[in-house]
Amino acid sequence: MKQILQHIKTSQRILVASHAEPDGDCLGSLVAMGMALIKLDKTITLFNPSPIPAVYRFLPGVKRIVTQIKAAEEYDLAIILDCGDIIRVGEDSSIVTQIPIVVNIDHHVSNTGFGHVQLIDTDACATAEIVYRLIQALEIPFDKAIATSIYLGILTDTGSFRFSNTNPAAFAISKAMIDIGVEPHAVAQRVFGTYSLGRIKLLNMALNSIEISENGKLSLMTVNRSMLNATGTSTEDIDGLINYARRIEDVKVAALIHEIKNGAGKFTNMNRYHVSLRSDSTVDVAKIAGKFGGGGHTSAAGFQIESTLVSLKEKIIELADDL
Ligand code: 5GP
Numbered sequence: 140m141k142q143i144l145q146h147i148k149t150s151q152r153i154l155v156a157s158h159a160e161p162d163g164d165c166l167g168s169l170v171a172m173g174m175a176l177i178k179l180d181k182t183i184t185l186f187n188p189s190p191i192p193a194v195y196r197f198l199p200g201v202k203r204i205v206t207q208i209k210a211a212e213e214y215d216l217a218i219i220l221d222c223g224d225i226i227r228v229g230e231d232s233s234i235v236t237q238i239p240i241v242v243n244i245d246h247h248v249s250n251t252g253f254g255h256v257q258l259i260d261t262d263a264c265a266t267a268e269i270v271y272r273l274i275q276a277l278e279i280p281f282d283k284a285i286a287t288s289i290y291l292g293i294l295t296d297t298g299s300f301r302f303s304n305t306n307p308a309a310f311a312i313s314k315a316m317i318d319i320g321v322e323p324h325a326v327a328q329r330v331f332g333t334y335s336l337g338r339i340k341l342l343n344m345a346l347n348s349i350e351i352s353e354n355g356k357l358s359l360m361t362v363n364r365s366m367l368n369a370t371g372t373s374t375e376d377i378d379g380l381i382n383y384a385r386r387i388e389d390v391k392v393a394a395l396i397h398e399i400k401n402g403a404g405k406f407t408n409m410n411r412y413h414v415s416l417r418s419d420s421t422v423d424v425a426k427i428a429g430k431f432g433g434g435g436h437t438s439a440a441g442f443q444i445e446s447t448l449v450s451l452k453e454k455i456i457e458l459a460d461d462l
Pocket residue numbers: 221223224247249414415416432433434435436439440441442443
C-alpha cells in the first residue's frame with residue numbers, strides 16, 4: 140500500500156483502467172478511483188474497452204470513461220482495477236504494459252501478479268473495498284459521487300450482501316457511504332429494478348435452456364446470438380442470469396455458456412464462447428476455470444474457449460462427475 144501511495148503522489152499523468160464487459164465493481168472501482176485522483180489535481184484517463192451497461196449509466200462520473208488509451212509515453216502511472224489478468228483490459232493491454240509503472244489492484248484468487256506493484260486482497264469483498272482503503276489512506280474526502288461508486292461495487296459483487304464474499308467490511312463501508320449520502324433504494328432501483336422488456340424475455344429463454352446433469356449437481360444455461368436478436372438485447376443483459384441456475388436445489392455448480400463471436404466460417408460450427416461458473420461455495424470454480432485458461436473467485440469464475448457448442452456442453456456436463 141505504502142509504495143502505491145508514493146507512486147500516486149509522485150505521478151501526474153495517470154491511466155486508470157478496468158476489465159472488458161464491466162460489472163458494477165469494475166465500474167464502481169474505476170469511477171471512485173478516478174474521481175478521487177481528480178481531487179488530487181492529477182491528469183486522469185479513465186479507461187474501459189466495452190460499452191457501459193445501461194443499468195450502470197446513472198453512476199456519476201461514468202461519462203468520463205473513454206474507450207481509447209493514449210500512447211504509453213503520455214502516462215507516468217497505470218492503475219489496473221479488478222483484473223485477474225492484464226489481458227482482461229482488452230486489446231490495449233500491450234500499451235498498458237509499456238507504461239513506466241503498472242499497479243495491479245484486485246481481489247481475485249487467480250490474479251497472475253502482473254505489473255510492477257500489486258495490491259491483491261483476496262479477502263476483500265470487492266475491488267471497491269480496496270479502493271475505499273486507498274482513498275482513505277490518500278486522505279481524499281469522500282463525496283456522494285465517490286461514495287455511490289464504492290457502494291455500487293460492494294453491492295453488486297456481494298450479490299446484494301448474499302454471496303460468500305460478504306464480509307464485515309461490506310457492511311461497515313456501506314454504512315459509511317450511506318452516512319455520506321448514498322441512497323440504497325435509489326441505487327437498487329437503478330441496478331436491479333429497471334430492466335427492459337427484452338431483458339425479461341431473455342430471462343424466459345435462458346430459464347428454458349437449463350439442463351441438469353444426471354446426478355443433479357450441475358446446471359447448465361445457454362444463451363446464444365439468436366436469443367439476443369429475438370429479444371433485442373445485448374451481452375450486458377446476460378449479467379446475473381446464471382444466479383437462477385445456481386439457485387436450483389442440490390446444484391453445486393452452475394454454468395452459463397454464451398456465444399461471443401462467430402467462428403472460423405460457415406463450414407464449421409466452431410465459435411468463441413464465454414463460460415461463467417458459479418458454485419454454492421463448497422466447490423472452487425476458479426480452479427475449474429483455471430484448467431480452461433480462465434480464473435476468478437472460489438464461487439464465481441469464468442473462461443473463454445473456441446469450440447463447437449455440442450462438445451463444450453459435453454465437457455461441462457462431464458464436470459458433474461467430480462462433484
Ligand atoms: P463472469 O462469469 O461473471 O464473467 O465472471 C465471474 C468471475 O470470473 C469474475 O470475477 C471475472 O473477473 C472472472 N472471469 C470471468 N472470465 C474470466 C476469464 O476469461 N479469465 C479470468 N482470469 N477471469 C475471468
